[in-house]
Amino acid sequence: MPRIVETIVMTMNATGEAHIAPLGLIEEGDAWVIAPFRPSRTLDNLRQVPFAVASHTDDVRVFSGCLTGRKTWPTRPAEKVTGVVLDSAVSHWELAVDGISEDDVRPRFTCRVVHTVSHRPWQGFNRAQSAVLECAVLVSRLKMLPPEKIEAELKYLEIAISKTAGPREEEAWGWLMERVEAWRGEPKLRA
């Protein structure tokens, strides 16, 4: 399996509007592949403006926020490419699209790292931060995964939250749980 790094990807459209989305970047030699499922604003933007900024952040509220409609996070301009960097980034990569591999489901944008910046030392991840990240992935797939699987995974992830969450992780978890509660109230389609 390739290495996949979970990052916050910022892209821009032709009119200069920035878009934020959590995405797993796939390592491919010296390159990183961005693989958005269709339809996706990130995908549309990468076709219009072939640059992206991948911000590595330990503030998991950004992952949770993006999945729950809270997409306004402080940013500043990137240094070498058209785009913006998350202010809370511990480090970031500025990426240029070198090639596109078309696919009906999930096109792949192969990106070259143009510039890497380290802003402060990485302080490590605790279990609650990992649990928020995993829960954000679950929330992004609520309509695709079997409900039993979602409930079982939430039960496990809650343990890490109850044992190790600080205020940021509590807030991030709370936003995701609001989304989960809404999903619990929806009728489920069964095969």
Ligand SMILES: Cc1cc2nc3c(=O)[nH]c(=O)nc-3n(C[C@H](O)[C@H](O)[C@H](O)COP(=O)(O)O)c2cc1C
């Ligand atoms: C940790 C994490 C990793 C994700 N990785 C991907 C990915 O690689 N591809 C993708 O299409 N969506 C991924 N998602 C879901 C997207 O963030 C979400 O669907 C987003 O809205 C993308 O669509 P957009 O570009 O239209 O905003 C991920 C979500 C999380 C929380």
